Amino acid sequence: MSESPHQTAAPSQRNPFRPSFGTSPYYLAGRAELLQDFELSLAEGPGSPHRTILASGLRGVGKTVLLNEIEDKARTQGWIVLRAYPNSDMISELVETTIPTAIISIEQPPERKLSGASITGVGSFRTEAHSRAEELRSVPTLITRLRELSDAITGAGILITLDELQSADLDQLHRLATAVQDLMRDERDIALVCAGLPHGVDTLLQHEGTTFLRRAFRVDLHAVPTEEVSKTLAITAADSGRPFTDDALARATDMCRGYPYLIQVVGALSWAAAGIDSSGTIEAAHVETASQRAIDRMTSHVHRPALSRLPEGEMNFLRAMAAIIADEGAREPESVTTTNPETRSAKTGDIAAHLGVEPRGLSTWRSRLITRDLIEPAGFGRVRFTLPYMDDYIRQQDA
Ligand SMILES: Nc1ncnc2c1ncn2[C@@H]1O[C@H](COP(=O)(O)OP(=O)(O)OP(=O)(O)O)[C@@H](O)[C@H]1O
Ligand SMILES: [Mg+2]
Structure with a gap:
């Protein structure tokens, strides 16, 4: 394993990323x-x-x-x-x-x-x-x-x-x-x-x-810091002989939001898109091609199973939360690795107002959703989603 991209090496035939559960990655970030x-x-x-x-x-x-x-x-x-x-x-x-x-x-x-x-x-x-x-x-x-x-x-x-x-x-x-x-x-x-x-x-x-x-x-085990995500993507791709360009690496890193499974999915799909183009490097366009597919993969393997059989009351709580976050979302760039705990969070009071109930009426749903590891407290009186792209998925379902 080397940290310098092998610009001239011929790309290996095999995708170096490991987008499946329980499979050890080529480069292990942050451990x-x-x-x-x-x-x-x-x-x-x-x-x-x-x-x-x-x-x-x-x-x-x-x-x-x-x-x-x-x-x-x-x-x-x-x-x-x-x-x-x-x-x-x-x-x-x-x-x-x-x-x-x-x-x-x-x-x-x-x-x-x-x-x-x-x-x-x-x-x-x-x-x-x-x-x-x-x-x-x-x-x-x-x-x-x-x-x-x-x-x-x-x-x-x-x-x-x-x-x-x-x-x-x-x-x-x-x-x-x-x-x-x-x-x-x-x-x-x-x-x-x-x-x-x-x-x-x-x-x-x-x-x-x-x-x-x-x-x-x-x-x-939390989200991996941004630098580690970037390093993991860069080393894995470069060692296979098909490095990311700088632009592509920045975009891919951003997409992963520190989540290890996404590092492998985004990496694997971008690498594959470059391969189909017979490109020696992974370009920003390849990451773009991969992006929606990576999120869809996350949805089918993580979001959907996590939300299956969720009682209606809890689901409504999440819908309200996702709507509020979307309204406020433009305020700050999205990243789970941010040091600001309130980023992409919603006030419990706003969720109650959105659902037309008293804030006290929400406490059971709130604590059940925390028990299910779907949301977490994010500063005083606020909650946020634990998994990246979960709010997008919930909003899409509602659309
Ligand atoms: N530190 C890491 N750096 C890079 N990729 C990682 C890292 N840890 C895990 N991965 C990748 O993330 C994916 C999920 O890893 P793993 O199966 O260990 O998750 P898990 O926490 O056990 O999930 P589950 O709770 O569903 O069993 C795999 O594709 C794996 O290669
Ligand atoms: Mg596991």
Whole structure:
């Protein structure tokens, strides 16, 4: 990877952008420091705060990709990675399938153990003692299984990752946290990294039995700063041999509004448009061709699923909000990375007036929409949409 555009390189045949969920991008924007903290924590030893991480963020902000990258860092250090899935069988899957498979994959072949035993002469005794112990704990628990795995690893540790944490079963999560904590108490090398949707995670953490996770190192994945967006687009395109022109890069950066999924979609479509033109560079016209399609992609993959089955009252709240923002919108340029929290926000009082209700009458809808991660407070008495282009989509539906 290089930071200087390869103006003369022939464009590769393959689009370097990765516009699909869960797929790691060619260049990862804005996560370098966190990944370095995690990598250091593996070498630092038990007790490092970055060995328990809880990342939260909206759909498409890069949670799964972050987990992928964290897993890669761990594997590079020789750690064993176990993926837990947030279903009602989470623990039994780990105990019965995932951990045994990991143990088998790292265990030395049995012949070597036996030949070592015959040299010392106490091998048979040890083997018997071992099988007796196995018998005694014939029903393995997550703790015993993790200990077995930890015993089998030398010089490294165990990383457990859990995506879509908001969907986890509380009892299963409690058992996972208890087991990880137990190994940590014994100074074993173990790390737990979870990711989920902001409000779902907060709600989960309010329950009893999640104290351990409440103490985790919290990472709120937000929009990526504009410079990082620009750098990501520029490096990804240039390294494939088809760089952006300056104008095109500025326009594409602006379109992404700091949202990681859009970086990949805008990049992929602009790259493709330039390819169809057999152009060695991505020009502003190519970004223009891509722009409406990128927003449509965002709509079908993010907006529409987020709004499906939304009760009418909440939908009306959003419609009023979108209308008010459009009226006031011309005031300031649009960007989710702005430092002004009131940009593209609406006053709750104005929303109430628009709907012809008392402001107090809105509070239930407001809080439900916040719970769904669709809107967020934006300064005193104001709210705004969490996802870019959501207001445009809502207005289009109304038109
Ligand atoms: N830091 C980043 N830099 C550049 N692109 C990114 C980054 N993080 C994620 N992406 C891209 O954004 C898209 C969405 O990423 P990902 O699937 O990780 O999101 P998510 O937060 O897990 O979404 P969901 O909540 O729907 O599962 C992918 O196309 C991915 O390549
Ligand atoms: Mg995901």
